[in-house]
Amino acid sequence: MPFALPLAELEVGQHLYWQLGNLRIHGQVFLSSWVVIAALLAVVVIGTRRMQRDPSGVQNLLEFLWDYLRDLAREQIGEKAYRDWLPFIGTLFLFIFVSNWGGALIPWKLIHLPSGELGAPTADINTTIALALLVSLAYFYAGLSRKGFRYFEYYVEPTPIMLPFKIVEDFTKPLSLSFRLFGNILADELVVAVLAFLVPLIVPLPAMFLGLFTSAIQALIFATLAAYYIGEAVHEEHH
Amino acid sequence: MDSITSAASVVAAGLAVGLGAIGPGIGQGTAAGGAVEGIARQPEAEGKIRGTLLLSLAFMEALTIYGLVVALVLLFANPFAG
Numbered sequence: 312m313p314f315a316l317p318l319a320e321l322e323v324g325q326h327l328y329w330q331l332g333n334l335r336i337h338g339q340v341f342l343s344s345w346v347v348i349a350a351l352l353a354v355v356v357i358g359t360r361r362m363q364r365d366p367s368g369v370q371n372l373l374e375f376l377w378d379y380l381r382d383l384a385r386e387q388i389g390e391k392a393y394r395d396w397l398p399f400i401g402t403l404f405l406f407i408f409v410s411n412w413g414g415a416l417i418p419w420k421l422i423h424l425p426s427g428e429l430g431a432p433t434a435d436i437n438t439t440i441a442l443a444l445l446v447s448l449a450y451f452y453a454g455l456s457r458k459g460f461r462y463f464e465y466y467v468e469p470t471p472i473m474l475p476f477k478i479v480e481d482f483t484k485p486l487s488l489s490f491r492l493f494g495n496i497l498a499d500e501l502v503v504a505v506l507a508f509l510v511p512l513i514v515p516l517p518a519m520f521l522g523l524f525t526s527a528i529q530a531l532i533f534a535t536l537a538a539y540y541i542g543e544a545v546h547e548e549h550h
Numbered sequence: 551m552d553s554i555t556s557a558a559s560v561v562a563a564g565l566a567v568g569l570g571a572i573g574p575g576i577g578q579g580t581a582a583g584g585a586v587e588g589i590a591r592q593p594e595a596e597g598k599i600r601g602t603l604l605l606s607l608a609f610m611e612a613l614t615i616y617g618l619v620v621a622l623v624l625l626f627a628n629p630f631a632g
Contacts, residue, residue: 487612490612490615490616490619491612491615491616493619494612494615494616494618494619494622495611495612495615497619497622498615498618501622525608525611528604528605528608529608531605532605532608532609535605
């Protein structure tokens with residue numbers, strides 16, 4: 312249901328469809344994801360070229376990020392297993408963070424598409440569900456590879472009464488992960504769009520800053536929860 | 551979409567966000583109150599308390615956002631639009 316507004320257009324559920332075999336895919340999400348991925352790759356390549364003992368500039372930023380993500384992963388997953396999962400957690404965090412901020416900071420409106428509009432890739436439910444299912448696969452793999460079939464003991468601990476709840480949890484985890492991220496980012500974009508429609512100047516600015524803040528927190532929460540689920544799966548009970 | 555369906559959808563969308571905001575609102579108030587109390591008792595722990603508070607506030611926020619997602623589905627992707 313598009314609204315035709317004079318100054319700010321508000322479009323939800325409008326997509327640039329690409330036909331790929333039998334699949335209809337949302338082209339605008341792919342385009343903005345590629346921009347995000349390219350930006351991340353460019354920063355990492357520039358930062359790791361000619362590395363120095365005393366980091367400066369981009370290298371400094373990357374080392375700070377690495378420290379931050381390592382602390383996050385170590386806190387949630389534990390000293391023993393966190394190194395295996397640091398790349399996954401870090402990638403999730405950086406991709407979501409740059410997507411969220413890119414959606415708000417890059418002036419996408421200057422690029423005209425035949426239909427739909429560019430924005431944060433994470434404001435599309437398909438992106439967030441894909442990320443959340445990746446997390447599900449990751450924690451199953453983490454648990455099974457570390458503990459083998461003893462992983463399923465986790466379902467009957469501390470008592471077998473917990474079994475149905477733990478099984479339901481496996482479904483609610485990806486559901487809540489994906490809906491939380493999707494809803495927050497879409498809500499940020501909608502609030503800014505509605506305010507920009509009512510008063511186009513200055514007034515949307517506080518909402519934009521709040522949006523930047525919440526979207527950074529959402530990236531942190533997604534990464535923290537992913538790490539927590541993996542940590543829960545690899546955690547060894549001490550009998 | 552016939553008028554009854556659209557009217558019901560709009561009312562339901564409003565209720566979904568409005569009712570969904572009540573619980574998390576109370577919860578966030580309790581959490582923030584607890585954090586302030588903690589900071590007053592132990593001002594040196596402020597940084598740690600703030601981090602935990604922000605994280606837990608965002609978790610509560612997510613509950614309202616679920617209501618918002620339902621509202622958005624009703625408004626923009628209504629399965630009963632026919």
